[in-house]
Amino acid sequence: MSRSESDVAGKILDHAEALVRTQGYNAFSFREVAKAVGVKSATVHYYHPTKADLGAAVARRYTDRFLKALGDPAAGPAEAVAPLRRLHALASDALTRDGMMCLCGMLGAEIAGLPPAVADEAAAFFRRTIDWTMAALAARPWGRGRPEAELRRVAVKTIATLEGGMIIARTMGDLSLFEDLAADNPATEAGAGP
Amino acid sequence: MSRSESDVAGKILDHAEALVRTQGYNAFSFREVAKAVGVKSATVHYYHPTKADLGAAVARRYTDRFLKALGDPAAGPAEAVAPLRRLHALASDALTRDGMMCLCGMLGAEIAGLPPAVADEAAAFFRRTIDWTMAALAARPWGRGRPEAELRRVAVKTIATLEGGMIIARTMGDLSLFEDLAADNPATEAGAGP
DNA sequence: GTCTATAATTTGATAGAC
């Protein structure tokens, strides 16, 4: 989203994503998406036959865009905090600019009530984002030789803190609560290492 | 919930809570609650005129029960990690036993699509839980004399990690991901302090 | 208190014209 496409297919994904990220999967409708795009709901069905199809397509595009924005795990400063700060900055961007949750954090909360195809995409987001974080840590002096289990633990904790932080900040209407999470990342811990 | 009351009023709150915590506020209906309780949906409306009333009542009871279970912030071991572990244990309980989210973590994700009365209760949960954590830290040697802002930062981070951890663990179908968050709490940091 | 019955609206989805 946020690249304001002029083609209908792109706009549908843009607005559907925005609606899911603000209200959740179960709170958005074909008519709502159609209205935002400026078409009729039947047109949305033309591109995405079922709601599960639309939800999965939105999640897939979101994950691809997110991972692409993260870029090469090995790039950037050599400190272990660098990739963790990168994750924070990326999440902060969407949260502070539009007041939106991470799409897959939202889907993850609703996971038990989602169609399987959508739930699978949400799981894929976390798997890939955890993998990126582990690779980024392993590529740095601090991470070399560390057991996989420890890298995974730090990765999961970092991402969990970001997801939960978005929830708390939005709920309490104070986005600075999220920004403060970066001050000492779960890996000042890591950054404080050897 | 989980105390299996025999009165209808209590059962309604029990099942409504379970439904919200598994699927979300927008994915449960009066009929679903009624069916689980063994009454008709009109009976649920008798106790809670609107869905917002029911949602707010569920959240209020949940928060009161949660804070009561936390108990006296000053009680327990003198280490700063102790209250943080207590928070983790409490969250772990419901997650591993029933595979359920924290009610207010779920509501917090959906916050933008909730009726104001329900959104207010979700915010109250986080306010009170943050306050409890700050008080618990301040009551320990590590916390004495620390600036409020720092106590708040640790409290928010701890709770954020738990909420996000529940989301990730449930989404990936691996509850051990949540358990591992306790290994080194955001406050081994704190525990490692003077 | 709990029920039956029902109103009013919204939802996901389809058929078929253009």
Next chain:
DNA sequence: GTCTATCAAATTATAGAC
């Protein structure tokens, strides 16, 4: 591709009998 029109089901909520 996009539309109009429509269906069947589900939703929140209310009225009124018992």
